Amino acid sequence: MGVVRFSVVTAFPEYFHAFLNTSIVGKAIKEGKIEVEIVNLRDFAQNSYGQIDDYSYGGGGMVIMPEPLYKALESIKSDKAYVVYPSPQGVILTQDVVEALAAKDHVILICGHYEGIDERFVEKCVDLEISIGDYVLTGGELPAMVIIDAVSRLIPGVVGKKEAVLEDSFYKGMLDYPHYTRPAEWNGIQVPEELTSGDHERTARWRMRQAALRTLSRRPDLLPRAGIRPYLSRGIYVMLVHHPVLNKNDEVVTSAVTGLDLHDISRSCMTYGVDKFLVITPLKSQRDMIHKITAHWERASKEGLNPMRSEALNLVKTFNSIEFAIMWIKRREKEKPFIVATTAKKRKGAIPWLELKRTILEQDAPLCLVFGTSWGLADEIFNQVDAVLDPILGGYGEYNHLSVRSAVAVALDRFFGSR
Numbered sequence: 539m540g541v542v543r544f545s546v547v548t549a550f551p552e553y554f555h556a557f558l559n560t561s562i563v564g565k566a567i568k569e570g571k572i573e574v575e576i577v578n579l580r581d582f583a584q585n586s587y588g589q590i591d592d593y594s595y596g597g598g599g600m601v602i603m604p605e606p607l608y609k610a611l612e613s614i615k616s617d618k619a620y621v622v623y624p625s626p627q628g629v630i631l632t633q634d635v636v637e638a639l640a641a642k643d644h645v646i647l648i649c650g651h652y653e654g655i656d657e658r659f660v661e662k663c664v665d666l667e668i669s670i671g672d673y674v675l676t677g678g679e680l681p682a683m684v685i686i687d688a689v690s691r692l693i694p695g696v697v698g699k700k701e702a703v704l705e706d707s708f709y710k711g712m713l714d715y716p717h718y719t720r721p722a723e724w725n726g727i728q729v730p731e732e733l734t735s736g737d738h739e740r741t742a743r744w745r746m747r748q749a750a751l752r753t754l755s756r757r758p759d760l761l762p763r764a765g766i767r768p769y770l771s772r773g774i775y776v777m778l779v780h781h782p783v784l785n786k787n788d789e790v791v792t793s794a795v796t797g798l799d800l801h802d803i804s805r806s807c808m809t810y811g812v813d814k815f816l817v818i819t820p821l822k823s824q825r826d827m828i829h830k831i832t833a834h835w836e837r838a839s840k841e842g843l844n845p846m847r848s849e850a851l852n853l854v855k856t857f858n859s860i861e862f863a864i865m866w867i868k869r870r871e872k873e874k875p876f877i878v879a880t881t882a883k884k885r886k887g888a889i890p891w892l893e894l895k896r897t898i899l900e901q902d903a904p905l906c907l908v909f910g911t912s913w914g915l916a917d918e919i920f921n922q923v924d925a926v927l928d929p930i931l932g933g934y935g936e937y938n939h940l941s942v943r944s945a946v947a948v949a950l951d952r953f954f955g956s957r
């Protein structure tokens with residue numbers, strides 16, 4: 539995050555006086571964390587009348603002329619400035635755009651007024667047009683301040699540590715929970731009991747729940763990109779089934795456990811916040827082999843070798859049937875988990891990924907995602923689960939043969955990854 543410098547070209551410098559001397563932005567400037575220079579467009583006027591605008595060709599209002607803008611821009615000393623023009627025709631300002639700007643060394647903001655600025659200047663000098671939303675303002679000054687404000691708070695040390703932590707990827711893409719301060723009762727309205735109880739865990743759970751419910755009801759559009767794992771209070775389980783599964787002739791068989799699946803899926807589970815990786819095989823010899831592998835890495839970790847690998851493999855738990863695994867989850871969670879089967883084939887009644895993501899967040903129930911090895915889960919499984927997911931489609935051609943560990947990674951990213 540390298541921005542230290544903003545230059546603003548404007549015909550109304552007074553707009554910025556209070557902004558640059560107030561609150562967090564004012565303090566950041568005083569402390570030298572950012573630098574904001576205001577360039578008065580009138581100083582680069584065409585004539586002694588201070589003319590900077592003229593009638594629009596083809597009729598309409600006034601348009602800022604290209605030459606004063608160009609002279610103003612030339613007056614700003616910089617080798618690698620990024621030129622932004624706040625305009626109703628721009629890309630909508632989102633946090634992604636703010637983050638991109640925060641990576642620049644020098645951002646120049648060109649404030650339009652009246653009907654706008656001459657398009658030839660835009661063509662020749664502007665790197666990006668940015669709109670701050672679909673409503674009509676009188677000029678680009680307020681948008682310029684919005685951009686400076688949003689970018690500044692990303693610069694280390696500009697906002698306090700507490701707030702900065704809130705900005706962590708942890709909270710990314712979801713709405714905030716409601717806030718309260720004293721008095722505990724105001725106008726007959728009580729502060730929610732969860733916040734005054736002094737029980738930190740209960741407070742945290744309540745806040746995450748509020749954030750989830752608000753996001754679902756007010757901004758469901760945020761859901762596809764939101765990382766929801768921190769908002770779920772119950773366990774998430776990935777189940778890898780080696781029996782009953784199909785072979786290539788659609789016969790029910792028992793498949794072999796592979797070391798690759800064990801290592802790779804447990805690492806994916808660890809990465810996305812899965813609580814346990816349940817490996818199902820009715821063969822005792824196979825379960826023994828799994829224990830041998832996990833014990834090996836456990837020992838390696840105790841000897842100071844690859845502790846991360848053993849941490850991930852700690853998630854592995856073996857069962858000789860799906861039923862036993864579900865019983866174990868039920869006992870651990872004191873509740874029946876929501877069981878979801880995955881499949882590479884189209885099945886009627888299957889639900890889209892986003893719908894399941896919404897359901898998981900809404901219900902906050904324990905979740906068990908079931909993956910079949912070999913040619914997929916046997917038919918009998920699909921009648922016993924709460925939902926079946928649409929297959930993962932690459933969006934290209936008919937070929938649809940992901941390895942099960944790739945499918946697990948894609949599935950976990952769709953539900954719990956934040957983008």
Ligand code: 9D3
Nearest residue numbers: 624625653669670671674675676677678681
């Ligand atoms: C008559 C057509 N209008 C375009 C929608 C003309 C017009 C309206 C408002 C031309 C310029 C402006 C001034 N607005 C900005 O400079 C502006 C703006 C905005 O109005 N809304 C959201 N974001 C921005 S960024 C700059």
